[in-house]
Amino acid sequence: MALRMVMGNEAAVQGALAGGCDFYAGYPITPATEILEEMGRRLPPRGGVFLQMEDELAAMAAVVGAAWGGARAMTATSGPGFSLMQEHIGYAAITQTPCVVIDVQRGGPSTGLPTLPAQGDVMQARYGTHGDRPAIVLTASSVREAYTTTRKAFQLAERHRTPVVVLLDAVIAHMREPVELPPLPEPALNPWPGSSGTEPPFGAHPFTPFGGPSPIVVTGLSHGEDGWPRTGAGQATERMLKDAIAGIAEDPSLTQGVERYCMDDATVAVVAYGITARAAHAAVETLRAEGERAGLLKLDVLWPLPEAALLEAAEQVDGLLVVEMNLGQLVMPVRAVVGGRTHVAHLGRADGLLLSPDVIARRLQALTASVRS
Amino acid sequence: MSTHITEPVFPRSIRAMAEHEEAEPRFLGGHALCAGCGIPMVVRTVLNSIDGPVVVVNATGCLEVATTRYPETAWNVPWLHVAFENAAAVMSGIEAADRALRRRGGAYTVESPTFVVFGGDGGTYDIGLQSLSGALDRGHRFLYVCYDNQAYMNTGIQRSGATPMGSRTATTPVGQAHSGSPRGRKDLTAIVAAHQIPYAAQASAVDFADLSRKVRRAVQMGGSAFLNVLTPCPLGWGFTAREGIAVVREAVETGLWPLYEVIEGRYRLTYEPDPRQSVDRFLATQTRFRHLGPDEKAAIQDTVDRDWHRLMDRVEADRRFFDRDDILTDQSFRGRQVGGSPL
Numbered sequence: 001m002a003l004r005m006v007m008g009n010e011a012a013v014q015g016a017l018a019g020g021c022d023f024y025a026g027y028p029i030t031p032a033t034e035i036l037e038e039m040g041r042r043l044p045p046r047g048g049v050f051l052q053m054e055d056e057l058a059a060m061a062a063v064v065g066a067a068w069g070g071a072r073a074m075t076a077t078s079g080p081g082f083s084l085m086q087e088h089i090g091y092a093a094i095t096q097t098p099c100v101v102i103d104v105q106r107g108g109p110s111t112g113l114p115t116l117p118a119q120g121d122v123m124q125a126r127y128g129t130h131g132d133r134p135a136i137v138l139t140a141s142s143v144r145e146a147y148t149t150t151r152k153a154f155q156l157a158e159r160h161r162t163p164v165v166v167l168l169d170a171v172i173a174h175m176r177e178p179v180e181l182p183p184l185p186e187p188a189l190n191p192w193p194g195s196s197g198t199e200p201p202f203g204a205h206p207f208t209p210f211g212g213p214s215p216i217v218v219t220g221l222s223h224g225e226d227g228w229p230r231t232g233a234g235q236a237t238e239r240m241l242k243d244a245i246a247g248i249a250e251d252p253s254l255t256q257g258v259e260r261y262c263m264d265d266a267t268v269a270v271v272a273y274g275i276t277a278r279a280a281h282a283a284v285e286t287l288r289a290e291g292e293r294a295g296l297l298k299l300d301v302l303w304p305l306p307e308a309a310l311l312e313a314a315e316q317v318d319g320l321l322v323v324e325m326n327l328g329q330l331v332m333p334v335r336a337v338v339g340g341r342t343h344v345a346h347l348g349r350a351d352g353l354l355l356s357p358d359v360i361a362r363r364l365q366a367l368t369a370s371v372r373s
Numbered sequence: 374m375s376t377h378i379t380e381p382v383f384p385r386s387i388r389a390m391a392e393h394e395e396a397e398p399r400f401l402g403g404h405a406l407c408a409g410c411g412i413p414m415v416v417r418t419v420l421n422s423i424d425g426p427v428v429v430v431n432a433t434g435c436l437e438v439a440t441t442r443y444p445e446t447a448w449n450v451p452w453l454h455v456a457f458e459n460a461a462a463v464m465s466g467i468e469a470a471d472r473a474l475r476r477r478g479g480a481y482t483v484e485s486p487t488f489v490v491f492g493g494d495g496g497t498y499d500i501g502l503q504s505l506s507g508a509l510d511r512g513h514r515f516l517y518v519c520y521d522n523q524a525y526m527n528t529g530i531q532r533s534g535a536t537p538m539g540s541r542t543a544t545t546p547v548g549q550a551h552s553g554s555p556r557g558r559k560d561l562t563a564i565v566a567a568h569q570i571p572y573a574a575q576a577s578a579v580d581f582a583d584l585s586r587k588v589r590r591a592v593q594m595g596g597s598a599f600l601n602v603l604t605p606c607p608l609g610w611g612f613t614a615r616e617g618i619a620v621v622r623e624a625v626e627t628g629l630w631p632l633y634e635v636i637e638g639r640y641r642l643t644y645e646p647d648p649r650q651s652v653d654r655f656l657a658t659q660t661r662f663r664h665l666g667p668d669e670k671a672a673i674q675d676t677v678d679r680d681w682h683r684l685m686d687r688v689e690a691d692r693r694f695f696d697r698d699d700i701l702t703d704q705s706f707r708g709r710q711v712g713g714s715p716l
Contacts, residue, residue, distance in 0.1 A: 028528040055500035
């Protein structure tokens with residue numbers, strides 16, 4: 001392995017390939033376009049499929065189709081395209097179709113700030129499609145994590161049979177950092193383990209694409225484990241959704257998706273994720289050097305929200321500061337989880353500028369002062 | 374044949390367009406489009422060929438991005454951008470609302486504007502095709518102008534449905550698997566004409582009198598109208614800024630970009646290259662075709678010949694519809710008198 005300068009989008013592509021991705025369908029959009037272009041270069045020589053689609057509706061639909069055709073499929077986009085993909089993300093959820101969607105966040109809503117970073121899609125990634133669904137949303141705060149997170153997304157998509165969203169942002173995507181990435185595995189036929197043919201195609205059973213022992217009916221209508229529509233009241237889908245949501249909530253690789261920094265003796269802590277966690281880390285270092293007992297909870301999994309880690313921190317500290325590049329999104333569920341056990345403050349912005357360590361440190365000091373008085 | 378087209382239509386002269394620009398500028402300088410980009414010339418020619426007020430809807434693309442960098446704008450007319458896929462749908466709403474208010478009468482007495490949509494080939498051939506089709510099907514009164522520069526230039530030169538065969542783009546790279554785009558363009562002008570709208574035409578950023586006349590014919594027809602305008606892109610095609618007009622001229626002279634119009638379903642050629650040149654002359658002007666070998670160039674020539682002859686068959690079949698009236702007298706495009714800058 002050699003250390004070299006790698007762009008976040010390129011690292012995400014390598015992570016996807018390491019995770020077994022052999023199908024990409026996409027549509028260019030700033031700041032995610034490099035993922036499309038890199039996939040266009042990388043996949044065909046490996047025997048994979050690269051499709052440039054006519055829009056993001058088509059991109060996500062092709063990903064769903066590709067999964068049922070037997071591929072490890074993904075797409076990547078940014079806010080406006082992510083909005084268009086919501087219909088098919090919901091379809092992938094109700095049909096238990098494993099796939100990966102990278103959303104490189106930029107300022108919004110609408111066209112917004114095409115070249116500037118944001119963290120404004122946090123709630124859309126969870127609730128963007130109508131109805132209830134199991135949701136796995138991961139994020140990354142470095143180029144290296146863009147690699148590891150995307151690789152992990154494919155494992156989780158297969159394990160839980162559901163679309164997995166990776167939230168990056170315009171800075172992580174375009175930033176170059178020196179990293180050592182493991183060599184890519186040789187392209188290999190990577191068939192789905194599938195079922196024996198006696199198990200039903202849906203519910204808590206392995207994903208079996210078309211071409212298996214028995215024909216499968218796949219529909220966005222509410223359906224039973226056999227796949228046939230059940231559209232009367234008392235639908236079987238509710239139980240399958242509950243099972244899937246419970247399965248995600250109990251997966252330790254998701255519930256433990258938190259990194260603690262300087263938390264052992266912390267009396268006040270930042271909750272941050274993505275690029276903002278990098279600045280929060282520097283802020284905590286500054287405050288520690290000044291003798292303040294500050295800590296950081298860096299969230300690598302946003303959904304399901306790591307509730308146990310948040311509760312544990314809430315019992316320990318006098319105040320939590322949620323820092324994010326939006327006008328107040330993840331702070332809402334954090335407040336709901338903490339439930340008054342400690343004071344929860346918010347620091348956010350949505351003007352395309354990063355939150356600097358200095359600003360975070362000052363806000364944390366103000367929080368410390370207010371909870372002491 | 375409708376009575377509309379028995380009235381000849383003349384292009385606005387270059388001098389008249391310049392005077393129009395002076396008296397009532399609609400699209401101003403200071404925008405951020407590249408040196409050598411053909412888009413501003415096309416936009417100016419379209420807007421300066423229209424009498425009375427205009428309302429512009431703009432799809433996402435180079436034109437939209439480079440002309441509206443806050444706090445500046447190049448637009449001196451009512452202008453609306455919504456997103457990439459929906460310019461024609463947005464214009465449907467504007468036009469229908471205007472029509473409804475006008476029908477109601479009363480205090481609504483403003484002069485009825487000409488509704489113009491500008492979209493690139495990305496926003497028109499591909500992501501915006503559905504909304505364009507819907508708007509044409511409903512028959513809204515508007516002129517849709519596609520500035521076709523044959524790839525997604527705004528996001529960094531990815532292939533579009535308009536990309537010619539063999540062209541190198543970021544998503545049709547030159548390598549072992551492929552040698553540029555494996556397919557030619559889809560014939561969007563024919564797709565649009567198949568909606569049975571009053572007027573559709575192909576024009577170019579080389580003969581601006583032809584473009585001007587087609588704009589005026591399109592507006593005069595009084596329904597849905599469509600112009601597909603070949604527009605040069607120095608960055609995406611690979612030529613130096615001053616060569617754009619000459620490059621588009623080769624596209625026209627080789628028959629790769631035929632100039633024609635479809636009036637109420639009838640095809641009419643508006644310029645006949647004589648003799649039609651070898652497509653090599655077009656390919657040789659741009660670096661995006663530099664990798665092509667003789668066999669690949671021959672394959673491109675074959676498709677250009679095939680498409681040209683298919684078009685000529687249609688034109689020949691429809692010739693008698695135009696022989697009956699004096700529409701031919703309004704030709705601006707006479708023989709080899711190609712070219713001229715509008716400004």
